[in-house]
Amino acid sequence: MSSILTVEGVNKNFSGLKALDDVNISIEEGSVHAIIGPNGAGKSTFLNCLVGRLIPDTGTVTYFGQGKPENLSGVAPHEINQKGISRVFQTPEVFEELTIFENAMIPVMAHLDGSYKLNSWGGVLSRGEVIDHAEEILTDMGLIDKRDVHSGSLSRGDKRRLELAMCLAQEPKLLLLDEPTAGMARADTNNTIDLLKKIGETRNITKVIIEHDMHVVFSLATRVSVLARGHIIAEGTPNEMKGDARVQEAYLGGAHL
Numbered sequence: 730m731s732s733i734l735t736v737e738g739v740n741k742n743f744s745g746l747k748a749l750d751d752v753n754i755s756i757e758e759g760s761v762h763a764i765i766g767p768n769g770a771g772k773s774t775f776l777n778c779l780v781g782r783l784i785p786d787t788g789t790v791t792y793f794g795q796g797k798p799e800n801l802s803g804v805a806p807h808e809i810n811q812k813g814i815s816r817v818f819q820t821p822e823v824f825e826e827l828t829i830f831e832n833a834m835i836p837v838m839a840h841l842d843g844s845y846k847l848n849s850w851g852g853v854l855s856r857g858e859v860i861d862h863a864e865e866i867l868t869d870m871g872l873i874d875k876r877d878v879h880s881g882s883l884s885r886g887d888k889r890r891l892e893l894a895m896c897l898a899q900e901p902k903l904l905l906l907d908e909p910t911a912g913m914a915r916a917d918t919n920n921t922i923d924l925l926k927k928i929g930e931t932r933n934i935t936k937v938i939i940e941h942d943m944h945v946v947f948s949l950a951t952r953v954s955v956l957a958r959g960h961i962i963a964e965g966t967p968n969e970m971k972g973d974a975r976v977q978e979a980y981l982g983g984a985h986l
């Protein structure tokens with residue numbers, strides 16, 4: 730197995746508070762790597778360092794998705810996105826005033842010719858190609874029957890489905906999921922788990938998932954890293970982490986392992 734992303738010696742301080750303390754992680758290509766840890770452990774800070782929202786004080790983030798090693802520290806978020814790294818936020822981010830189909834077309838167009846404007850057909854290489862690709866992805870995600878529905882009226886589960894469709898339209902190599910089931914009812918959580926599994930069956934996309942819900946972690950993850958007070962305290966398979974005393978201790982007080 731080869732690594733698609735390595736994080737080496739990353740530190741991030743906020744006014745003296747060590748949010749990340751010498752973090753080292755290797756994300757294997759094709760894996761579903763969960764980052765878990767108590768509140769305030771540094772999980773969001775870690776993800777922000779991967780997507781260019783934050784620049785580590787020291788250490789390196791190296792991406793191997795484009796054939797050669799690339800240092801991502803200091804690279805702008807949109808450039809990181811263009812290299813094949815997509816992020817899904819806790820609250821699904823879709824254009825609520827547009828229909829499902831219009832939402833799907835935007836990233837398809839962006840991927841085909843770099844245009845983010847719905848009214849810029851002139852610059853798009855093939856209008857038919859855009860429509861075909863958008864329809865294909867919506868069919869895959871089980872949304873094609875709702876293509877003309879305004880996205881603002883969708884359930885949280887369907888918004889998540891649409892957001893994932895929009896990410897997949899960019900054909901990412903690495904998908905970063907920040908608590909993808911936060912705030913969802915159990916049925917929507919299970920639908921999202923099934924959807925992520927289905928994506929894994931048909932596409933070779935490595936996933937990094939930050940998650941509090943251990944049902945989601947144990948359903949999806951092949952590898953788990955545990956962050957506590959900015960430091961990786963343990964790493965292994967989900968089952969190894971379940972029985973690890975250091976992990977139990979880190980969660981004391983808010984444990985659900």
Ligand SMILES: Nc1ncnc2c1ncn2[C@@H]1O[C@H](COP(=O)(O)OP(=O)(O)OP(=O)(O)O)[C@@H](O)[C@H]1O
Pocket residue numbers: 743746747748766767768769770771772773774775
């Ligand atoms: N922009 C910031 N300025 C100052 N302190 C920050 C900033 N961002 C995060 N922190 C602090 O850094 C620490 C790590 O925060 P972070 O949000 O990364 O943790 P987390 O593991 O994602 O927590 P949660 O599970 O609650 O979302 C916390 O103590 C937090 O208060």
